[in-house]
Amino acid sequence: MPGPSPASVVRVRSKERKALKRILRRHKTPQCLVWRIQIVLLSAKGYTNSKIARRVGKDRGTVRLWRARWVEATPVLQAAREKGASKRELSVLLETVLSDAFRSGTPGKFTAEQLAKVIAVACEPPEQSDRPVTHWTARELADEIVKRHIVDSISVRTVGRLLDDADLKPHQSRYWLNAHPEDPEAFDAQVRTVCSLYRQARVLHAAGVHLMSTDEKTGIQALERKAPTLPMRPGLVERREFEYIRHGTRCLIVNFEVATGRIVAPTVGPTRTEADFAAHIAQTVASDPTGPWVFMVDQLNTHQSETLVRWVAAECDIKVDLGVKGKSGVLQPMETRKEFLQDPRHRIRFVYTPKHTSWLNQVEIWFSILVRRLLKRASFTSVEELQQRLLDFIDYFNQTMAKPFKWTFTGKPLAA
Numbered sequence: 294m295p296g297p298s299p300a301s302v303v304r305v306r307s308k309e310r311k312a313l314k315r316i317l318r319r320h321k322t323p324q325c326l327v328w329r330i331q332i333v334l335l336s337a338k339g340y341t342n343s344k345i346a347r348r349v350g351k352d353r354g355t356v357r358l359w360r361a362r363w364v365e366a367t368p369v370l371q372a373a374r375e376k377g378a379s380k381r382e383l384s385v386l387l388e389t390v391l392s393d394a395f396r397s398g399t400p401g402k403f404t405a406e407q408l409a410k411v412i413a414v415a416c417e418p419p420e421q422s423d424r425p426v427t428h429w430t431a432r433e434l435a436d437e438i439v440k441r442h443i444v445d446s447i448s449v450r451t452v453g454r455l456l457d458d459a460d461l462k463p464h465q466s467r468y469w470l471n472a473h474p475e476d477p478e479a480f481d482a483q484v485r486t487v488c489s490l491y492r493q494a495r496v497l498h499a500a501g502v503h504l505m506s507t508d509e510k511t512g513i514q515a516l517e518r519k520a521p522t523l524p525m526r527p528g529l530v531e532r533r534e535f536e537y538i539r540h541g542t543r544c545l546i547v548n549f550e551v552a553t554g555r556i557v558a559p560t561v562g563p564t565r566t567e568a569d570f571a572a573h574i575a576q577t578v579a580s581d582p583t584g585p586w587v588f589m590v591d592q593l594n595t596h597q598s599e600t601l602v603r604w605v606a607a608e609c610d611i612k613v614d615l616g617v618k619g620k621s622g623v624l625q626p627m628e629t630r631k632e633f634l635q636d637p638r639h640r641i642r643f644v645y646t647p648k649h650t651s652w653l654n655q656v657e658i659w660f661s662i663l664v665r666r667l668l669k670r671a672s673f674t675s676v677e678e679l680q681q682r683l684l685d686f687i688d689y690f691n692q693t694m695a696k697p698f699k700w701t702f703t704g705k706p707l708a709a
Contacts, residue, residue, distance in 0.1 A: 301360040303336035309370060310334065312383045329391040332359045359391070366390040403444060410443045411452070412459050429463040431456065470649050483647045487589065490644060491551060491655070491700040498552035503581065505548040505557065506589040506656040509565045510663070515540035515679040518672040533670060541676040545683055546573045549656040554695040556659070556687045561680045567598035575604060578641060586641045592648055597631045599624050609640050655698055
């Protein structure tokens, strides 16, 4: 009586082995792909089907199946090697080889035309269907779809599944601001200037130029939880007391050094007046009083103030008649003050992001880190404690997390 057929001989080339191990190291690799890769790698080492089955927790039939699948794919893998496939192309190919075979499944209940109409209704505002609500629920959509005779019947769960498959989330919305620049060409030029400086940040830093992304975070509240936070436990997330006591606010002014990712010369105080901002800039420049400085800021009036103009003129030894604010000379309107402050001939100058483009200022990214890592969960018993915790976090960030952001936007539209 003939015995069992011999196991398929599995051979894995060096590049394929490295690619398989890279896939294994990914955090999001599906478990089914993990054990299939393990079967292939163990088979290549000469393990028997029985030993492999015990190691991966599967039966021998499953091991035989995926050994055979790998052997069947050998010509395809060889062709990819000869073609000189990139690491990414090879990874995609290996995942395809170890994926489930196509199964037709049960025929769908609805036609493609019906499904398209369902999605079209979901993308319409409910007001068009005489429903006085701002967004759809799955139940309302199911009712409307039947009402329009698109289908005879459909369950709320099926509508929810169709929305999920189409990646539609009627229950979610986000704010967005459609900036309408008065002069699109000037707007584009400003954006390109900002992005160009970001790209040159390391070169400027090597040349001794300090490129700072600067802004204020105002109204940071010193909130004290009325009860202690309960730490996480197995099966339980951390729980924070809902009610709190207000102890006042503080304003944080920081410089994010674009080339290094460090926070330089932070200022914490109760206000953010033009005097506060000018004092902050003076404190920052004092760390290198003779070096060139470029500050990336938004167009807030305190960033284009009389105090700041007078300080820059004095610090850079600029001998000109500045005039009188609101009456004459450089100081008269804000526009001429802005032109003076951004003059590239000055050792200390400012570059202004266009209105409604806070996302262009890299310090805003750092503020989001501050909120996530400190402010969102913390409890402060006083504004003094808040101030100290802010400064402690900045020291910690500079020591352990600081690195330049990878800025990929070039100032050109991302899509045609």
